[in-house]
Amino acid sequence: MTQPVVEAPGGYDVAAVRAQFPALAAGAAHFDGPGGTQVPRQVAEAVAAAMLAPTSNRGTLTAAARTAEATVQGCRAALADLLGADPSGVVLGRSATQLTFDVSRALAATWTPGDEVVVTRLDHDANIRPWVLAAERVGARVCWVGFDPATGELAPEHLAPQLGDRTRLVALPGASNLIGTRPDLPALTALAHDAGALTWVDGVHLSAHAPVDVAALGADLYVCSPYKFLGPHCGALAAAPALLERLHPDKLVPSSDAVPERFELGTLPYELMAGATAAVDFLAALAPGEATALGRRAQLLASMAAVEAHEDRLRERLEAGLRDLPGVVLHSRAAHRTPTLLMTFPGLGPGAAGAAARHLAERGVNAPAGHFYALEASRHLGLGDAGGLRAGLAPYTDDADVDRLLEGLAGFLAAAGA
Structure with a gap:
């Protein structure tokens, strides 16, 4: 399952960014960044x-x-x-x-x-x-x-x-x-x-x-x-x-x-x-060219704005794909939010989020399930201590990663009879 690709604003070169992360060569699509990101070679x-x-x-x-x-x-x-x-x-x-x-x-x-x-x-x-x-x-x-x-x-x-x-x-x-x-x-x-x-x-x-x-x-x-x-x-x-x-x-x-x-x-x-x-x-080095002569603070402001725009574009693409999947409930609904999506599968019974995480992991997509130490938030949402499946985007996430997540979830739902 794929969604239309819309080019990143500002010329953000995600392929060049990804090339700096040796861990990505292992082939997994990482949506586990909220728990800790992968590390570039320079670090x-x-x-x-x-x-x-x-x-x-x-x-x-x-x-x-x-x-x-x-x-x-x-x-x-x-x-x-x-x-x-x-x-x-x-x-x-x-x-x-x-x-x-x-x-x-x-x-x-x-x-x-x-x-x-x-x-x-x-x-x-x-x-x-x-x-x-x-x-x-x-x-x-x-x-x-x-x-x-x-x-x-x-x-x-x-x-x-x-x-x-x-x-x-x-x-x-x-x-x-x-x-x-x-x-x-x-x-x-x-x-x-x-x-x-x-x-x-x-x-x-x-x-x-x-x-x-x-x-x-x-x-x-x-x-x-x-x-x-x-x-x-x-x-x-x-x-x-x-x-x-x-x-x-x-x-x-x-x-x-x-x-x-x-x-x-x-x-x-x-x-x-x-x-x-x-x-x-x-x-800081991710800043658009015109910011590189303005000092590290100015570069960082420009870089993080570019990262935010890249991640927001992918988040919107991912959300559009999730809305097309039957039985998926998104709990990330605030008007202003990070590219961090929590979803549950109410029709599939208890443990569905964990089962989805295992299904994805077997296909090289890392999107874990749980409450992620936000225990009060999970309970306040009515999800108890189980939480849900969380997909978080990072500066190195690309459109192919989003497609793999959507395809994996579609396969999980089809196998579960959703």
């Missing part, structure tokens, strides 16, 4: 080079120490360019989940019983459970914000009733990793700031699919994961250095109390920092 080479170069703990005395220092500072600068942030406010960590847990404990130390923390049911559990646990420890109240299960929208009118003069923090999704919804963050964060609250934005899913400007989004603290945008497995937090100065996480006595180092426990994995920088540079 793997940067990781290897960092591990093979003389390296020691950071410092200035030896060449090895200077290499480590330059690697860390280079990573901060690269991620700051990606997010529109201050490099001296970029915290590096093992994962976004780890960073959220660490900072939630530091923030909770500033709360008192009766204070309030707001979380949403649209989020990945990594932007829910750390705040719930931190609030419980200090006697703060957790306020829950729902979303419209019919449309997938999280709107200001859902948030506003949960805000008050005791609201201390509002945790929001940049985009849903389950159904792709991209809430109107500036509107939501403005409400939170009007209530005197800080905003924490989980940008793990958003950062992979669109240009990001943390200040424009109204995010006081913004977390992301390079392995979701072609890099290695690590996490990063961006915040104003002055805000980080106000927080005092648990740390070892001899370790630095400087910002952002006070939030980074132990020696950083320099090879992963080098890989994250290479991933940002790879994305």
Whole structure:
């Protein structure tokens, strides 16, 4: 089953992009990017080079120490360019989940019983459970914000009733990793700031699919994961250095109390920092020719806009094909969304999404099934803990991949008698 091909706007050369990903030579069509993308050759080479170069703990005395220092500072600068942030406010960590847990404990130390923390049911559990646990420890109240299960929208009118003069923090999704919804963050964060609250934005899913400007989004603290945008497995937090100065996480006595180092426990994995920088540079190099002389931040804005347009075109093509398949229910319906589609097969009974994932896997199409840690969202949609089949697009997805997914699903439905 195929859909008509419409050329990508802006001359995005997906064939040239795909040629940089050795993993694609294995032949699978990857729709599993929301759980972690494939890695371009340049990123793997940067990781290897960092591990093979003389390296020691950071410092200035030896060449090895200077290499480590330059690697860390280079990573901060690269991620700051990606997010529109201050490099001296970029915290590096093992994962976004780890960073959220660490900072939630530091923030909770500033709360008192009766204070309030707001979380949403649209989020990945990594932007829910750390705040719930931190609030419980200090006697703060957790306020829950729902979303419209019919449309997938999280709107200001859902948030506003949960805000008050005791609201201390509002945790929001940049985009849903389950159904792709991209809430109107500036509107939501403005409400939170009007209530005197800080905003924490989980940008793990958003950062992979669109240009990001943390200040424009109204995010006081913004977390992301390079392995979701072609890099290695690590996490990063961006915040104003002055805000980080106000927080005092648990740390070892001899370790630095400087910002952002006070939030980074132990020696950083320099090879992963080098890989994250290479991933940002790879994305920047996707910019249209006229942007290449304007600096990395400008290149990244242009590149991510081109990636977004490419992925949106394929998403629309995939959605059109899915609408032609009998028995498929799409739960990704928000007006503004990432190229992340969740689908179920109600007529085929329990376990149909898992069966579809196995059928596709046998045909070299990687589209997994589950709730993907967005447990509250799955339940709020009426899908329980089972979730559905998720198909996520990435910068390297092409029309042939979309055709393979549609053909695989058509075969699954035919075999199931749908």
